[in-house]
Amino acid sequence: MSDEDARQAAPGLAQLGSAVTAVLDAIRSAGGRPFLVGGCVRDALLTPGRRPADVDVEVFGLDLDQVAAALARVGRVDEVGRAFAVLKVRRDGEDLDVSVPRVVPSSGRAPVADPGASLSEAAHRRDFTVNALMYDPATEEVVDVVGGLSDLRDGVLRHTSPAFAEDPLRVLRGAQFAARFGFRLAPETAELCRDLLPAYDGLPRERVWGEWRKIAEKGRHLTAALAVLTESGWLATVPQLARLSGLPQDPRWHPEGDVLTHSGLAGDAAAALADDAGLTGDDRSVVVLGALLHDLGKARYTQHRADGRITSHGHAEGGVAPVEELLTSIGAPAALIARITPIVREHMTAITTGGRPSAAAVHRLARRLEPASISEWSLVCGADHAGRGVGSGPNPTTSWLEVAASAEVHQRPGRPLLRGSDLIARGIAPGRQFGPVMRAAIAAQDDGEFADHAGAVAWLAGLDADGRLARLLAEGQQSAR
Structure with missing residues (x-):
């Protein structure tokens, strides 16, 4: 299938802000072909007409230095992702990732930036077909060279190519997408994921947490995420x-x-x-x-x-x-x-x-x-x-919430009313012996025996008068030995 054969009209698919428009215009003026790619296209297709929250732009026909020069006229450019052929540009309060496609050289070494790559080559470097869709804002067409549109309609996570295995974290990304959208894993992708299980131990924990954090912060279908983990064998992680x-x-x-x-x-x-x-x-x-x-x-x-x-x-x-x-x-x-x-x-x-x-x-x-x-x-x-x-x-827990609201502890318990200085005022030297006394004071406060600092001081005096204070101090001294 050619790039042209894979185009599908999608007028008004995404509402673009001023920053995105400025970036696209600057790239076109420099001779490049910009496309919206990845999650912003997927999400726009799932909820048409909405303004995408995170916009990724991939540029064809320019190398990274040319892209950087074009973006410098638009806003502040951060080149922290240059090693991965990604630039970050900020304008009008918006942050955009702008990249050029990468391909694997014939030597088989690490992927390198290639401004001459085709749309198909770029799409096959992405993880799942639903994330490999591209949107041409100039023609308002979606470019689909890997079957992403049908997989999106069917709710299927399918890898685009064997390049999926280059980053085993993509398995957890699959679980994350399942949690967010209710997607299921294609059988052949599940098989590939099982082969990648031994690589889990080599993944940095911060990257692992990044996917789990999105599951927790954005996921609505935890059963679907568990299904992906189970089918991929990664539940073992x-x-x-x-x-x-x-x-x-x-x-x-x-x-x-x-x-x-x-x-x-x-x-x-x-x-x-x-x-x-x-x-x-x-x-x-x-x-x-x-x-x-x-x-x-x-x-x-x-x-x-x-x-x-x-x-x-x-x-x-x-x-x-x-x-x-x-x-x-x-x-x-x-x-x-x-x-x-x-x-x-x-x-x-x-x-x-x-x-x-x-x-x-x-x-x-x-x-x-x-x-x-x-x-x-x-x-x-x-x-x-x-x-x-x-x-x-x-x-x-309904009745617990009702009582909590009336007792004004709905969010947090009250601060301890008895202070260490109150014990010192009675001639007690600071130390670990304070512990049992303070715990008893908190329990008494929670039981309603006093409701303010004056009441706490009076409670302490009563504790001293009946000999319980001495016993609690002795208990604290004993535990410190």
Whole structure:
């Protein structure tokens, strides 16, 4: 198929801003042929008429120096990606990536920039056919030389050529695209991905996290992402999740199937709930990953009882360690892990407690959840109950949110009212012996025994009067030895 035969009219496909228009005009004036490529074309076809958020331009007929010279008249040019034949230009508050095609020389060495490459050669260097579509803004036509339009219609991720194997991270990109768009993996691509599994250990963790971060921040179809990981064999890269495949659950509570199936459905529900709540960035990641990983502890704590029932008592607290292991292995930031793990540990609290909680119980939960919030915990618990197929039910944390709102701890627990200076004022030398006293003060504060600093000081005086203060100080001194 020739480049011309692969063109399809698409008038008004993308609404282009002033920065993009200026870049295109500058390149044409220098004698180049600019095309919009990659995700911006894919997304415009999925949602026609929208202005693309991230625009990539590929230039044919000019070398990189000529492109840089043309762009210098448009805006600030950053050449940090020159080694990959990519320039970044900023104008009118917009950032664009502008590249020239690269090809593999006959010697078989690393790809090199080639301004004389054809559209077909450039398209076959890309990862998936749905990302190899090009848009010619001059003629308002889509150029498709790899069958990307039909794969986009069918929701299929298919590699463009054997060049896919040059970057094994593309397998995780496939999972990311599946999470965002609900795509499925073509069988021949799944086979190629399985061959690339040994290369996973050589991938930099920051690049691995980059794909997982997009899954968490943008994904709406976590079940589809898990399907890509399973079919490609790359579920093995997260063994804590892989252990959930085929792990049975009590059909009375989980008619949807095994734990991995439930985890994916919970992730789907969490994404929808997070979007309804307007969450973005790390806040969305906490909820989506918290729901996806909340049952990792079942791999160790699932038991088959003599009466045929299946239980997993202790799996919530037991899930903390594998969640930490998985998130650390994929390069998640420590601050994000610190917010997800307490949610996993507490995701059964509303079920095991039963009834409407007291304000003190909500205060204590908020304290245990730090640095996560009760609202984040509630969304994960809601996703857990919505991710049970025909057995899905309402969020069990509704009454907890109501009490939290009335007790003004909806997001974060109150600061400790008793201060170290209050102990020093009673002649107690600073040290580790303060620990048990401060913990007791926080518990008393959460139980409503005092509500301000004066009340905390009075509480401490009472503690001293009845001898409990001395016992707590002794306990702290003993633990310090």
